[in-house]
Amino acid sequence: xxxxxxxxxxxxxxxxxxxxxxxxxxxxxxxxxxxxxxxxxxxxxxxxxxxxxxxxxxxxxxxxxxxxxxxxxxxxxxxxxxxxxxxxxxxxxxxxxxxxxxx
Numbered sequence: 001x002x003x004x005x006x007x008x009x010x011x012x013x014x015x016x017x018x019x020x021x022x023x024x025x026x027x028x029x030x031x032x033x034x035x036x037x038x039x040x041x042x043x044x045x046x047x048x049x050x051x052x053x054x055x056x057x058x059x060x061x062x063x064x065x066x067x068x069x070x071x072x073x074x075x076x077x078x079x080x081x082x083x084x085x086x087x088x089x090x091x092x093x094x095x096x097x098x099x100x101x102x103x
Contacts, residue, residue: 053080
């Protein structure tokens, strides 16, 4: 179940306070400031399958597998991170992916 209030966005029991929300344009800026690679592309905002895969090669294989299984039209995004991002970078990245999906 998904819903949004004035104070937070929620998927199940996971809440994202709006104070932490960012837009997908945040990722390119974060990518430029670090030696890691952070990529994010929205393919279908209404898609039911959203990913956040570590490693460029793994993310491509995963997206191909989703398509091969007949669910390419359900793939909401292409997202990958690699190059050993630190915990804070992964957290900020995950917040954007989730925020774009639920809003």
